[in-house]
Amino acid sequence: xxxxxxxxxxxxxxxxxxxxxxxxxxxxxxxxxxxxxxxxxxxxxxxxxxxxxxxxxxxxxxxxxxxxxxxxxxxxxxxxxxxxxxxxxxxxxxxxxxxxxxxxxxxxxxxxxxxxxxxxxxxxxxxxxxxxxxxxxxxxxxxxxxxxxxxxxxx
Numbered sequence: 001x002x003x004x005x006x007x008x009x010x011x012x013x014x015x016x017x018x019x020x021x022x023x024x025x026x027x028x029x030x031x032x033x034x035x036x037x038x039x040x041x042x043x044x045x046x047x048x049x050x051x052x053x054x055x056x057x058x059x060x061x062x063x064x065x066x067x068x069x070x071x072x073x074x075x076x077x078x079x080x081x082x083x084x085x086x087x088x089x090x091x092x093x094x095x096x097x098x099x100x101x102x103x104x105x106x107x108x109x110x111x112x113x114x115x116x117x118x119x120x121x122x123x124x125x126x127x128x129x130x131x132x133x134x135x136x137x138x139x140x141x142x143x144x145x146x147x148x149x150x151x152x153x154x155x
Contacts, residue, residue, distance in 0.1 A: 009138070014130020015080065015100040020113055022093040024120025031088035033057065033071060035116060039084050039095070040075040043112065049099065050078040060085075086117075093117050098129070 029035045040055030057073035068089035075082050079099040086093050097109055110122055 010135040011132045012135045013102055013128055014133035015098065015128075016102065016104045017096065017098045017127040017129050018104055018106055018109060019125045019127070020093070020095040020097070020110065021123040022095075022113055022117055022119040022121070023091065023123070025086075025091045025093055026118035027088045027091060029117045030070065030086040030091065030093060033059070036071040036073055036084055036086055039113075039116065040073045040082060043082055043097070043109075044075060044077050046112070047097075047099075047105065047109070052076045052078055093119070 037055060037057050040057065041051075044051050053076050055073055055075040057071060060067070060069055060072045062069040068087060070086035070088050072085045073083065077099070079101055082095070082097050084093065084095045093113065095113060097104060104126070106124070106126055110124055113119060114122060
């Protein structure tokens with residue numbers, strides 16, 4: 001067995017991931033395309049995050065007894081992503097706010113969803129992601145393979 005560098009790599013936290021499940025929401029708000037799009041378009045700015053592309057939103061048709069249909073959307077941000085899934089017939093919304101920054105204003109985000117969808121109850125989980133993320137590069141940084149000049153655009 002060869003002698004390898006046994007020094008431990010210094011680590012940092014990679015990011016924060018907030019999951020939100022909202023119950024008892026207003027059917028009309030959960031069923032409204034513009035309201036769901038507002039979350040994806042407005043929330044990144046309110047959290048001082050940078051959108052990398054315009055939000056993507058699609059009407060999801062019912063597919064079985066558990067999923068009665070609604071809206072599904074995501075916005076890719078420089079810091080990661082925000083996603084929203086509504087189930088108006090169940091008065092339910094499920095969302096993720098994931099960021100590579102160390103902190104999230106969790107109370108602000110929960111109040112934002114509660115107000116926008118008139119939620120009666122919210123179940124949330126805050127997950128610290130990448131607790132063993134290396135503090136320093138382990139190799140020379142490179143642009144992703146296949147990336148061309150002009151691929152990095154801002155909105």
